[in-house]
Amino acid sequence: MIKVRGLSKSFGDHVVLKDVNVEIKDGEILAILGESGAGKSVFLQHLIGLFRPDQGTVEIDGRDVTHLSERSWLELRKNMGYLFQQGALYDFMTVFENVAFPLQEHTSLQAREIKVKVDEILEMVGLQEAARKYPAELSGGMKKRAALARAVVLGSKIIFCDEPTSGLDPMRSRDISDLIQRTSRRLKCTTVITSHDVPNSFRIADRLVVFREGVIIAVGTQQELLASSDQFIKEFIK
Amino acid sequence: MADAEREAERTIAMSFLIRYISDFLVGTGNALFFLRDVLFCVVRGRIRWAEVLKQIYEQGVQSVVIIALASFASGAVLALQGYVMLNRFGAKEYVAQLVALSLVRELSPVFGSFIFSGKAGARLAAELGTMNVNDQMLATRTLGVDPVEFLVVPRMVACFLVLPGLIVFSELVGIFGGYFIGIYDAHIPSATYIHQTLRSIGYVDFFSGFFKTLFFGLLIGWVCCYQGFYTRGGSLGVGQYTTKAVAFSYILIVISNMILTKLILTFWG
Numbered sequence: 001m002i003k004v005r006g007l008s009k010s011f012g013d014h015v016v017l018k019d020v021n022v023e024i025k026d027g028e029i030l031a032i033l034g035e036s037g038a039g040k041s042v043f044l045q046h047l048i049g050l051f052r053p054d055q056g057t058v059e060i061d062g063r064d065v066t067h068l069s070e071r072s073w074l075e076l077r078k079n080m081g082y083l084f085q086q087g088a089l090y091d092f093m094t095v096f097e098n099v100a101f102p103l104q105e106h107t108s109l110q111a112r113e114i115k116v117k118v119d120e121i122l123e124m125v126g127l128q129e130a131a132r133k134y135p136a137e138l139s140g141g142m143k144k145r146a147a148l149a150r151a152v153v154l155g156s157k158i159i160f161c162d163e164p165t166s167g168l169d170p171m172r173s174r175d176i177s178d179l180i181q182r183t184s185r186r187l188k189c190t191t192v193i194t195s196h197d198v199p200n201s202f203r204i205a206d207r208l209v210v211f212r213e214g215v216i217i218a219v220g221t222q223q224e225l226l227a228s229s230d231q232f233i234k235e236f237i238k
Numbered sequence: 239m240a241d242a243e244r245e246a247e248r249t250i251a252m253s254f255l256i257r258y259i260s261d262f263l264v265g266t267g268n269a270l271f272f273l274r275d276v277l278f279c280v281v282r283g284r285i286r287w288a289e290v291l292k293q294i295y296e297q298g299v300q301s302v303v304i305i306a307l308a309s310f311a312s313g314a315v316l317a318l319q320g321y322v323m324l325n326r327f328g329a330k331e332y333v334a335q336l337v338a339l340s341l342v343r344e345l346s347p348v349f350g351s352f353i354f355s356g357k358a359g360a361r362l363a364a365e366l367g368t369m370n371v372n373d374q375m376l377a378t379r380t381l382g383v384d385p386v387e388f389l390v391v392p393r394m395v396a397c398f399l400v401l402p403g404l405i406v407f408s409e410l411v412g413i414f415g416g417y418f419i420g421i422y423d424a425h426i427p428s429a430t431y432i433h434q435t436l437r438s439i440g441y442v443d444f445f446s447g448f449f450k451t452l453f454f455g456l457l458i459g460w461v462c463c464y465q466g467f468y469t470r471g472g473s474l475g476v477g478q479y480t481t482k483a484v485a486f487s488y489i490l491i492v493i494s495n496m497i498l499t500k501l502i503l504t505f506w507g
């Protein structure tokens with residue numbers, strides 16, 4: 001369970017998040033919708049300690065993590081995965097090495113066991129053939145799938161995905177959305193995605209949150225949002 | 239009216255100056271904190287030697303050819319010019335000493351470091367900067383790994399270790415360049431040239447240059463990694479910060495060389 005209370009964040013005098021309150025339940029897929037610049041990425045990065053809030057608290061599984069040191073966060077992040085918009089794979093490593101990296105860092109597995117595990121994950125995301133390629137040789141969709149593999153390889157209990165479908169064609173968007181849903185269900189992890197892709201978010205999310213200029217203007221299931229009378233929400237999800 | 243304009247201009251100039259100075263102080267402070275984080279990893283033994291070796295290989299291989307070329311040419315030019323001057327006093331044999339001492343005490347450490355920061359240093363800054371703007375630095379943190387330990391420390395340690403080796407190599411090649419001219423152009427007997435060279439270089443000469451090199455290695459690694467680590471603003475930013483890294487390295491090498499030379503001459507002769 002992730003609880004966010006009264007979260008505010010500004011850069012200089014630019015207020016990006018204002019009094020954000022959300023509860024994210026274990027095992028659910030929560031989609032954060034909003035136009036670009038609404039503060040979705042900044043919010044998501046607060047949940048994994050890449051930003052510190054100006055005000056408010058973040059609680060993960062009952063533990064207040066708002067003021068943890070970077071050292072403690074590094075420890076905590078071993079149970080989390082974060083999928084960056086462009087993948088953020090190490091470009092000096094192959095896909096295989098990228099996915100193997102967290103295992104080499106944080107487990108005492110032997111090279112052979114790592115290979116088995118990485119092959120298994122790569123098969124799950126459909127990238128067995130690309131294992132020896134470097135990120136520069138991959139398409140945008142493949143990069144995201146490889147990055148997803150890297151994010152979940154440690155068996156993370158929480159996955160964050162920042163705009164998993166942006167920059168992809170409709171087919172690939174569907175594929176990666178379904179893949180995230182499947183992965184999330186299979187590993188039974190709490191999943192938070194940000195997106196401005198309404199149809200795919202509706203397809204895979206259990207609940208949705210709508211951001212507008214750093215403020216949450218709606219929370220609920222697909223039906224609840226569709227039933228909303230708010231003009232902006234109607235426009236946005238049309 | 240004119241007075242008011244002048245007043246306004248002065249205020250603007252002052253605010254620029256204040257801004258400039260405060261940026262400079264903040265930048266220096268941040269760079270020192272950055273160095274502290276790096277040294278913290280090093281004293282805790284958090285050095286990934288496999289990465290260090292890879293970096294030593296890359297930085298060394300990348301710079302070695304151009305350093306050899308430049309050193310050979312410098313040694314040769316020193317010998318050519320030195321011969322003209324010394325021959326006027328009928329002391330052309332001293333060309334060997336002139337070449338060896340200039341190279342070992344001053345020229346190789348300084349110009350070798352220039353070349354190294356232009357090649358290896360620029361590469362460090364650009365690599366780290368690119369990782370930064372592609373979110374690889376943040377991704378490292380989300381994977382539970384400290385980017386300073388994983389990406390910066392190996393590069394800086396490699397810099398510190400590889401530069402002294404390159405400079406000693408540069409001194410040897412430079413001396414060979416001088417020897418080449420001495421033998422074929424100035425017609426100094428080979429044995430005389432070698433004898434004069436060996437006789438002229440004392441421990442103090444060698445180590446006064448070598449000590450500076452250690453310092454420059456640390457400096458280049460620090461400045462270039464710092465700029466790369468704090469690169470912002472996409473591919474434009476990578477260009478800007480990389481240029482800054484090299485420019486700062488040059489300036490700091492020149493200034494610290496002056497200070498170090500004075501200190502060494504004062505305390506060591």
Ligand SMILES: Nc1ncnc2c1ncn2[C@@H]1O[C@H](COP(=O)(O)OP(=O)(O)O)[C@@H](O)[C@H]1O
Nearest residue numbers: 011016034035036037038039040041042043194
């Ligand atoms: N590190 C930063 N420094 C200053 N401003 C930032 C920073 N990161 C994001 N912002 C600003 O915060 C706002 C929200 O950004 P973001 O969360 O990336 O939006 P999005 O909803 O598209 O993901 C934007 O106006 C952006 O300019």
Ligand SMILES: [Mg+2]
Nearest residue numbers: 040041162163
């Ligand atoms: Mg975003």
